[in-house]
Amino acid sequence: MKHKLTLLFLLVSFSMLSQERASVSYLNIPIAHVFLDLESKFNVKFSYNSKLIGEQLLTFEAKEITLEEVLFDIEALIDIRFKKETERYYTVQKIKNRSVTDTQHLEQVIVREYLTSGINENNDDTSIMLSPEKLGILPGLTEPDVLQSIQLLPGVQSPTETASGLFIRGGTPDQNLVLWDGIKMYNSGHFFGTISALNPYITQDIKLYKNGTKARFGNRISGVIDITSDEDIPQKITGSTGFNMTHTDANLKLPLGEKAAAMVSARRSLADVFETETFRNLSNRVFQETKISEGNKVTEDDEVTTTKDLFYFNDFTVKAILKPNENNTFLVSNLFTKNKLDYGFLIEAYDEASQDKLDIKNQGSSVKWKHCYNDVFTHEFSAYYSNYDFEYTGINSIPEEFSNRLNKQNRVEDLGLAFDSNYNLDSASTLGFGYQFSSNKVNYALSFEDSESPEDNYTEFNFKTNNNHAVYGDYKYCVLDKWLLNFGVRANYFSVVDKLFFEPRFQLETRLLPNIKFKSSIENLHQSVSQVIEFNTQEFGLENQIWVLSDGEDIPVLRSFQVTSGFVFDKSGWYFDVEGYYKDIDGLTSFTLGFDNIDDFFSKGKSKVLGLDVLVKKKIHNYRTWMSYSLMNNDFTFNTINNGYAFPGNSDITHHFTWSHTYEWKHLEFSLGWNIRTGIPYTKANGLIETSGDPIIDFEETNGARLPNYHKLDISATYSFNFSKNERWKGKLGVSFLNVYNQKNVLSRKYEIAQSTEDDSLVLREINKNSLGFTPNVVFRIDF
Template sequence: MLLPKQYHFLFCLFFYVLNLLGQDKGKAVSLNKIIIDIEQQHQVSFNYLEENIAGLQLMPPKRSLSLDQKLEYLTQSTNLSFENIDNKFINIHKNKELTQKICGYVFSATDKKPIENANISLNNKAQVKTDYNGYFECIKTNTNTLLVSHIGFLSKRVSADNSDPKNCFQIVLEPEITELKEIKASAILASGISKNTDGSFEIKPKKFGILPGLIEPDALQAMQQIPGVNSIDESVSSINVRGGTHDQNLFLWNGIRMFQTGHFFGLISVFNPNLAHTISIYKNGSSAFFGESVSSVVDISSTPETTEKNSFGAGINMINADVYGKYNLSKKSFIEISARKSITDFVETPTYKEYFNKVFQNTTITDFAQNQNVDYQSDKQFGFYDATFKYAQKIGDKDQIILDLITIQDNLEVFQSATAYDIYRSENNTLRQQNYGGNLSWKRNWNSFNTTKINIYNSAYELLGNQRTSIGNQLVIQENTVNNNGINLENQHILNSKFSLNDGYQFNEIGVTNLERVSNPDFFRKVKDVLRTHAVIVEGKYNDTISRIYFKAGTRLNYIENFKKFIIEPRIQFNYGINKNLHFELLGELKSQNSQQIIDLQKDYFGIEKRRWIIANNTSIPIQRSKQLSLSLFYKKNDWLLDIENFYKRVNGITTSSQGFQNQLEFVRTTGDYEVLGTEILVQKKMNHFLTWFSYTFNNNNYDFPNYEFQRFPNNFELIHTVSWAVMYEKNNFKIALGTKWTSGKPITSPDVSQIDFSDPVLVYHKPNNTNLHVFSQVNLSSTYKWESVKGIQYKIGISILNILNRKNEIGEYYRISSLTNSIEEVETFALQRTPNMSFRVSL
């Protein structure tokens, strides 16, 4: 039997349930409250007059309905019209006002072309944007003053009192000249180069000024001016970032990984300097969407950020000639083609001769010449070319498809012969290096807050060497090929004005083949390896310009199919503005890499391009893994700039064969790591038309090979001290730059003379890298001048001189036993001697 208190409890519970059921049926609320709920749920903004909605009450729509369904419900329930503009702004009007509209077209005053995405503000509340034709329309209200604005143009107010829907406004915007001053003020090292909030350096080649020794905005040459970036052998195929090897850098061209980066075996970049629009360089703290790298990232994009007019250009210098063209097929599509080829097939310029002497010194080709008789003969042919193709197509207002293709090739043929002691000897050498690539990307803007991008890419690399000798009629063939393909998916979600979230998936497959074939005696070896990896990426960014806080953190989770192994790679970028002049920056990352370049023998491929690509096997060739942390202070005031950065970097899983040893470790196969501790300082001052800067870099870089008798010793790529200075003058169309670079000598290993029997010499060395070369010092000069004809044709002439003082800088040294004298000889390698270059370019 129930007690009275129990009856009381059930009675209350009964009426409580009835109340809940009543709430499910709903009750009328004010339209103002409904509007607030819809704004919060769908991230939209309503524009209306208070008197139009005052006193209106109705049943709220279900939260499960879409935005359009809710607006349709409100339209049917009220005497109002709800105009949805891009799912972002919603204008509320009384029905009688629907036919009163304002329309117009917005054009640029410079080229009379329509301006897309211009903002049209009505009463500073309602906002619309122009389409790709520059067209807009909006509802007419009591106060009819339009504010028309767009980045890069001066805002304009237009009275719409006498507007006619049948005759739309023709509004012309003047360009905002002050934008140019802001770009120059942000220059670092040169105009067109800036440092971003995320710690990366960005180069805009079309706005590039001038640097010592450069007359073109070459990406790989320009990046060597950045503190912490060097080339220990003066080559763009051997760029060392904070003590790392060249293959530890990731080079991307429009999403395609490039395995060949240099023409003329490293003296010229394969990337056409007149083509790129944006080059981003990350020494540390790169995005989690970049994988397969334990050192830097160089991301090159040739896609314009805004629509550009048709253009054409052609140029020539003392090494190559190039041509470039861009043609708009329609308002939504264009094609872009570029090609470049060496002129060495037709003429041998002084520049070519200096390059040739630099590249081929101490190779098997020059060794043949050193042992020649008086009747020595040589016939050589060398040439290179590169070409690119781009097709871009917008589909509707939300989709875009871009196709990029690139091809690169270097060819060398050398025939040598001589007769010594009545014995005829000849060699016919052929060396080919090439890289092909393609990328198809699709981008869709689902709405103002969500974007998806998908890339499908392929990159194929080949290094082929053939050597045929008359003695024994021997043929030696060496081949190294790489085939890399994959797919990238990236989604971007803008949660609010300060916070965004990116997520994605990447699949990558890389196959590497190494082949060796010898006749007389017969020998054949072919090794092919394939590695497949999957990666899931999540990355968030918080950017508050008012509080001067920038924070970006991400994680990359790699899964390697072959090894059934997971690798987590967190990344972080933090920038805090202590005040408007002083910024503190923290960058950190963990990264991994599955492929690397090694040297089996120093005379492979005639000793010219002796590195070959291989992939990790998780045993004798481990996966390389790195960790890096850097702290910096960036100060800028009154045209002064000071950047001080301290960093720590450690890379595990390196092999001795990847480090280019030419001492007792040349034939030793073991694994280890290297550790770098360093400081980079840049001081810059701008004075009217002058810009001058001074940089200093300190590196303490050491190997650690635990299974070798000398466990710890200096890294082959250690440059303890590097000092650079430059001064540039730019006024109107004339530019000139003078600069010098000084580095302490690279480590080398000297032989232990006390342990060598010179009657039957065998090389015995001291501890690896026990001494250093002499200092490297070079002074460079460059200058350009540009003018324009009355028909709008632009002409540009440039001149540069590398190593003006003609200093003989030693960049390499090793020892060998001479086959002729049976004695130990010292072999030295030197940098470029004084090397002039000139260029001439025409642009339309």
């Protein structure tokens, strides 16, 4: 079936018509003359204030390109933004006070389409930029999910099949720095990570760094995901609203005169109002093999009655934008996300009642002042506050017999201040420097009360504070599409271990031939806060990771050293990107990684990651296809595990291949993608070993076996239309199908000792968690 669908998609794609295209070539041409040329070639009109646009010169060349692609590239080169008012008319706005840390700097930047429209490579710092507003359709997605879109990039994987569980080149999700308007995010997922907690419809840009991170980013050793919400002042009230089969949302942008604006947004799940097929499938995927799905049965024949079933998630944002003049911008951003679960059941045969309550909140605020003294010197002052609050309560009781209660809390308070500046030495050289301070308070508490066995009661508590002082400087030398040299150094002081850590960073890109570019980077990174596995609430089966601070002993400061090198070939619509990398991570603990077959949770170790990422892309008019392949060898070494020999890491995916297609025809967009990868390692069990006490599991070599290969096919399509003749009100209808041929993929495998269903003996039970099955979804949106 999958082969027929692929063939049908390709046949339909090539049979469709393409949009109007033209070739353009400008060499130091005034922008006003460029507008006249584009109006002639594409039969459009531009409305703008000539005094605001000024006499800026543009250098740009492209063959057989659409109008939308031309406009996007122009936005990257000069400080203007285009607004499509009708099919033919566009308004042009001047962008004032672009931040010194922005990725687009006047004529020193070339932004090229990396995968599809809205996903581009930024030659200013080699980050990958995603613009949800311009993002083309992607396989299995009808909406521009902030985190799921990133997973189509080579080197980014999600072995857990979630939106927030991003493993970037062998790093774990907690090793990624996720920023929303400068606010550090400690929980970026809804519904246990299946949906991004970050609203894409208010997001302006997303920058992803897999390597070569700038010196201003610190305290994480893997990737950086820097998300900024809309900073433009609209000329009129704009917004959008919509729903899909999991949640509904709305956002509004309000101009408060010519110099100020406010933006609000909100999303909420629909599960507690009505249940859809999409949500049922997600629920089956999330809750499988947990206390909730199993009902805490003693035997398979036990009858379980659900007494309470409440689950919902929501998020909202509020932002104020003030631009009193051309040299100053003030931004105030606020974010709140919440996930709540309250589930109870009763085993009637024993009158045994159980209840699980879970609350996860992440809220934050940030303030920024951007000031431009002149074309040479600019600076930015910023402050943020982030608060992560996790609370779980599990209760189990039989009247007049016993009652036990388990509580878990995990809180993170993060307060930070920063000063960042930029000084342009000349047209090609830039010097940046800054200071950052953050105070990180991490609190963890676990308590258990058992009425039958008070001697088993316990309370665990841990509270630490880390004050981080950091100074950094970097130098950039950039010659348009020829040379890029970034050299930076960052010095971090972590009070929790009373040590100073230096982080040199180096990045080079140079064009060897007209169509071949060489790139390389070296960086050293450190991290003082991370997540560890908490084993006491494993019966609940969900959210058993907690944030903790390093103590320099049981949980050391994480360190990563990474070297990358590769080539890019770009010619005649073909794009090849090959990059190899080596990453050495030290400071891992077995407690952090949560192995099933060891007793010493605090064994220390390290990992070595050797990998290769390949991207091949071809664009033929409105049809795009790209293939990405990742080869990775991720080995762990722990002195007390596997006799000290190296073994495959928990998320070691040796081969990962994706093949995607997109096609645009008038108001229709289609996308199809196939995903196949190696199964992750697991520790196989042979059976039980009888002892004088309880039996124990006989495990084989640590991570010596692998799950079956993972593969699936995703399809999506959207149709855009107008509600009114003046195109003031627009709509979009979309449909997607995940795992079209309903492949049963195994995501994880572990073992437990269970009671036999035939007698009172104990047996070994294999527990598999499977991927999401065939899942449809529908989206409807209105923009105004």
